[in-house]
Amino acid sequence: MTNRARRTALARAAGAISAWAIGAMGVRSIAPAFAQADDERVIEVVARRFFFTPSEIVLKRGQPVTLAFTAVDFMHGFNVPDLGVRADLVPGRVTKVRLVPAKAGTLDFLCDNFCGDGHEGMVGKLIVQE
């Protein structure tokens, strides 16, 4: 099993998180999907060369949340390597990634589509609080 596959399997086995992304192509399950409740928290995130805004996203452990990404100038990527979760953020549409954080802690995310001189700094953190 590759490192990436192992990480993905571990993340899934631990039930650490679940996510799904909606794009123009329809619904793509990254992990077991959950229906989004009407009152579920939605956090809008703008992806622009070379920043995510906000770049630090505070979540509550066990509380489902949907990250709604809008990319304004490039098809940026959203990747949380430690969870094996990623999505392409296509300009002109909202890309939703649903998370159910099961453990407190800090997780790094990054743009993983090379977007220019400054791409290396296009990173952020998910801060999961108790």
Next chain:
Amino acid sequence: MQRRRFMKLAAVGGGAVFASGLAGCSSLAGPGGNKDRDFYFVQLSDSHWGYKGPDNPDAAGTLPKAVAAVNALGTQPEFLMFTGDLTHTTDDPGERRRRMTEFRSIVAGLNVKEVHFMPGEHDASLDRGAAFQELFGPTHYTFDRHGVHFIVLDNVSDPGARIGDEQLQWLEADLAGRDRAAPIVVFTHRPLFDLVPKWDWATRDGAKAIDVLLLHQNVTVFYGHIHQEHHQMTGHIAHHAAKSLIFPLPAPGSQDKRTPLPWDAAAPYKGLGFREVEGELGAAPAYRLEEFPVVRT
């Protein structure tokens, strides 16, 4: 008796074992006198021509110094391989071509006339390799020397760091029918394995390429991208990262962000350099690597 630092990577019992040491002699001899080698090439990487910034105040002088250092080697290599990020990225297609043209003009000063190029993401990701192909040719290709099959894989023209199914099929077709014990050397820009994914030090479908390469017994990978010497095994495949010619980056995963190591005015060009690779071909091919600074102090 071997005169150079000897590095041999071997896999034992499915795990990665890194064995290094001095082969028979403690002297780190200078270049030349390599009568026991079967082939010898030089790897240069990551010159980022066009970069301007505090992390290398002599950005315009470092590549010419590297060319001079290679020309000063006592024995000239058979060929030179430049493993990507020849230029620093720019949004301007005209400026990109100007940087590539300047880069090409500078490396034309190499005494070695066989020079192979491949792109890094700074060269190719914003235009999917269009400018690179205009000035340097294909982004993936093969060549053969002394019974060694050299494969250049492009994992940067796709801005998402994919090799892509088409190129993977090309790789499979290229290797189909080959003697599985024959020596193979692969050049890439990004690491094929997940070195530090949170720093984008990975290839999204690199595991597929590794699976194809694992079918062959003697495969060695040389790459760039991470701006430092690094050695790692995936199964029986050794992966060797090269230093850069612009600024060093921190050790993998050693800090929060992959910001360049600051220029040290007391030790300029520290952490920059290039590498000689000597291949000894036999039942178990071995490669001896020697790192050279851009400027000797």
